[in-house]
Amino acid sequence: MKQEGKQAIWSEYQKEIADDKYFYVRSCIRQNFFPGSEVAFLRILRDVLKKDVYEHPCHTTCSGIGYHSDVVPVETAMTVVARQFALMTEAGYTNYVPSCITSFGLYTEIIETWHHFPEVEEKVRQKLKEATGREFEIPGNLAHASDIIYKFRKEIAAKAKFKLINKNTGEPLKVVDHIGCHYAKMFPSKGVGGAEYPYVLAGMIEEWGGQVIDYPERRHCCGFGFRQYLVQANRGFSVACSKEKFESMKPFKPDMIITNCPGCPMFLDRWQYVINEMEGTRYGQNGEGIPVFTYEEVAGLVLGFDPWDLGLQMHQTDCEPLLDKIGIEYSPEDKYNTTVNSLSEKHSSLINV
Amino acid sequence: MEKFGFFISKGRQINYDSNDRSIAEYIYEREPSFRRCIECGGCSATCTTGSMTKFSLRELHILIKRGENDKVMESLKKCMLCGKCILVCPRGVNTRNIVVLAKQAFQKSAAYAI
């Protein structure tokens, strides 16, 4: 692997990312699968980086999940998206930051479509006006939440309490970065580092002390694929995709996987359990699984957040071995005992950093 | 074990690295014209058997060459050796001998013993 080759490509795929005043929209799935991650994002931006992040209470699904499951027509999706943009416009923001990769993909796709087919945009504006009376501006800057963390990776590194380093050996942790398919595969120029060698997560890993693992099935989908998972009979295909990735990354002995998509951490995490139950195979070291994290969780860990505040207890593949490797302290008995009160207490302590 | 209501799918991908190509090697050694095939499909188009049932010598050629041998023998048996394929082959591939050799190879190979 020639790093300079990759750097040449990364330098070609740099995107503009706004540096403040974000209109943040949550993800349908992530709020349920990894609720700690979005909270952590807000804490990092507001409390650690002191940025202005606005959340609108009337925000709904972008309908991308229905669009990609073939149940929502594109015109409907466009109008729903137009409404989200209207909320942003009404709130006085122009920098749109979705938490979900599929939303990001859908927004990109729709904005691009409108660019090429202004008459469609005109029609959507008209329909939105008729239905809701709202009007919208196309976001001045559209960046995925992981782009924001990527942008501030150095600031986070500067405030880091931990590095992605095995404290026992002093070696960097071997980290697999998995990028959601809808991040850059549709529009390579819209992703940091492009579609073939995305840099958005790799940049964080490098900055925070880890070593990026580039394995043969890096580009492969996690297997979520909407329809593949939603229909139970198809789940065998979904799990087979994850399995292919695990088999491929296994020789590299990764310490952890980091992802930027709602579905990927879910499936890379849960399918490890399923594969172990069905075939008795585990892919991590010492007969353990490979812990899977969202980028917010990793950022939070690096900044010294409490693992249980980050929602790591929601993971099916245990994350404790990794915490031990990094040297992060945690209380095992608190794992499932977290209360809202204790959370807010810890917040205040953190904000004073 | 059907614990979750589904099985882990086996991919359709040909894994060339791990596939067994001994059948192909057996044929290559004895009938070098096997290498000349350009997969034009002439043989399958004229095939007496192919007109009555799903049987494509062209496809079998490829599957043997890739080491996807699992269902090839079953198919090979359907050939009547009538020889029309030889007459249409633009590359002079000795197709009948390939069928005979492939059957031989399968029968000799312990891995595919019936």
Place this chain on the structure above:
Amino acid sequence: MSKHVVVIGGGVAGLEAAGRLSREGLDVSLLEKDSITGGHLNRWFKLFPDRRDSSEVKDYLEGLTHANNVKLFTNVTIEKLNRDKDHFSVLTNDGKELIADAVVVATGFDLFKSSRKEEYGYGIYDNVITSADLEDMFRKGEITAADGTVPKKIGIVHCVGSRDEKAGNLYCSKLCCVTAVKQAIEIREHYPESTLFCFYMDMRMGGAYYEEMYREAQEVWSVNFIRGKVSEASETIDKKVVIKVEDTLAGRPLKMTLDLLILMAGMEMSEGGIKLAGLAGLKTGDNRFFEATDHHFGSNKSNVEGLFYAGTCTSPMNITETISHARAAVSEVVDYLKNS
């Protein structure tokens, strides 16, 4: 007083045109951007289909120009090219101004930059090389993987940068197939224990004796041909290359680990040509090559009177065609000068 013709580009077409023009009794200046003439011939080792040494062709071409007293200017690029009345004024980077009665443009082609096909990882993966890199190895007489070992399993990807909308080139470079076959045979000759795989979309073996070479590659050299466009390459922990391709004839996706992957880079309009087109207002086609005034009987004629094209600056050509095209350009020039 004999008339003066400037030939731009000292590759196959330029050398042939310059030599022949000079033989016609014209005063010829040959401008070459490199320090030596010969163009792509300098990089290629053996030529298809007869596998002769490229230096033989180069010797012939350079012999032709030397014997006919062509004025050669090397390390020269063109800064200005204007037509005033019935003369051309050619201004070079070293400040010379050449006044010519006619100009022959023979700026040739550039090889497609394989790193643009990011999914193949050229410049990133250790063991992904191009057809041109392989020719360098042939010249050295040693084909090795990045770690110096002898590659056993070698893949060749056809149509890299050709017939590919994503690469911006809709056309077929037409010589990559035969180059792939030639190189596959050469590798097998060099390492009889190696196994070769050619991944092709179509085998376009249109030239004289090309198809015969293809047959020979299959029959004598046991080269395996798999029909399908390689979709992606990646690297294993031991630096081998894993490729994914659909074996379209089996109707199944296929995965294979290779010790070395060779990309058959296609032909593109040269950067020098594009620059020249801008300077002189020359028409280029959708494929970015110079557009001749007529496909059938004006393939040397440009939209500027007195300026003619020779060789691969108009479309991909093999050496035979390039030389023929250059000779045709010569006859166009002679014809033009006679009547002007």
Place this chain on the structure above:
Amino acid sequence: MQFDPFVIPFNIGLNFILLYTVIRCVVWFRGLSRADKLRMQRGFFGTPFAQSLREIFLESLLHRKILKTNFRLGYMHMSLAFGWFLLIFFGTIEADVFGTRHLNAPYRAIFFRFFNPEHGRMGFESVYGFLMDLILAFVLSGLFLAIIKRFYSRIVGMKKTTRLKPSDKVALTALWLIFPSRLLAESFTCGAYGTGSFLTGTLGSWLASFLPAQQLAYPFWWLYSLSLGTFFILLPVTRYMHIPTELFLIFMRNSGIKTGDKTGSYSEVEVFSCSSCGICIDTCQLNTSAGITNIQSAYLMKAIRNNSNVAEIAHNCLMCGRCDQVCPVGIELSPIRMIQRRAGENDIAYKNTYKDYFRTRQITASEKPDISPVYNFLPEVNPDKADVLYFAGCMTHLTPSIKNSMVRILEASGLNYKFIDEDGGACCGRPLMLAGQDREARELINYNSQLIWKSGAQTLVTSCPICYKVFRESYYLDVEVLHHSQFIKNLIDEDIVKLNFLRKRVVYHTPCDLGRGSGVYNEPKEVLTHISRLEKSKFEDDKSLCCGGSLANMKIGSQKRSLIARDAAAELTRTSPDILATACPLCKKTFSSATTTRVADIAELVAEALIVSSVKRSTNKKIFSAKELAAIS
């Protein structure tokens, strides 16, 4: 002097070979089926015995067949075999008449001169000596040719000669030494005693003039005896075993025994009767056109004898049957080859139970061959009733002009016919049989038979000699099977179709499976005579060439096939005929790409010659039923 130690090698050899031959014949006899044993017993006491003696004299001694095909080669064989026989015959008489006593042991006749050095000085003795010298000279002339043939086979009119294995070489050297050593031994003895006739006497006295003849004679008698003994001892492991075996074969054949379809005593005797004379090699087009010189029948016989590489040889043959026609020993070469092809298949189907027994001490369970039907995808068909069935055959479907011509002829005939494989039917089964896969072939035969029975037809016409042969030989059909040439001949004879004269010069190529394979030689030629000017080629009837396209050969590729086709077509078109006619779709297709002369099937020419207007076009009403037609013809 009655005995000398030097005769011991000869005596041992002779006794050994006699005993061996007797035992071998007994074993072979016991291996025969009951019916064949009876045949042989009956034959031994009947006319076949006399026939056999006659044949032995004509073929084994005089080599009449070889003499007819190739005089020089025939002379070589004759001089060695017949000459040696005469030497023994007259030698025995000589010993009996002139020796000290009657009824001598064989060695006393063979080494007569040694024991009677003074013999031959006067009168009748010298005349007899002259005769013996003459015979020896006769044998030596053959030996001279044989030695030359070994190194320059063309001199005796052979393009190729057989290759030898080591034991053959030793035996051959011994054989070559026998007669020169006899000549020298006798000459030295005669030289010493001043006896001998024109050969031994002259040579003897000349040698004695400068050599100590008395002392040198004895070593040469030893050499003579040793070479005889060595030759006899080696006989069973060499090709020369054919000498005694052939006699037995002739008796068996004249008793009416046939090769059959499995290895048996008779086929074994045939294999051992092959003298490797190499005539089959010279006849074989794979040799003469394609340069393949290791698969001919002589090599097959050798491979079977030596148990080596039989399968590869057995399948590399066009099965044109040309070698069967010329084999001077009359071995049924093609049936033996077919046995080997089938045997190859069985080897695979039945795994040897005792394989590796001595290593593992375990008998592996014998695996039953897979006998589940493989062609069960064939559709069940209920054909319309018809009197005449037309079965074009797979190959004919690739030569649509033949198929269309036959349809025109059938239409013109007004017969109630049905084209059963119009949309492509199942294969006839012969290609599978030729590959040795009889079981699979039987499935197709059963399928087609059902089809034919269901149609209720009485006549089955096919355009393809391959199909024709298998329909006749391997189908159990209650219908008359006709090749289309025979069918057309009937139509002409019965005036059912009227034909123009085409005014073309035509050479007819007899397809292998139709001619040598099925014995149909005349009908196609009569049809052609009716419509064109038929000219003769050098390769008429059973001498006809193979086109090279034969399905029987599994091994050769298209290049070799076209070499054969080109040579054959060139021979056949030597007189520049307008048309090269044949009666086989495969021959037509093969020749078409091998010559610029127009190649046409008989059916095509007949269809061209058809006078349509004169035909009563009653498509539904039949003019003749097929049975009537058959009865007439």
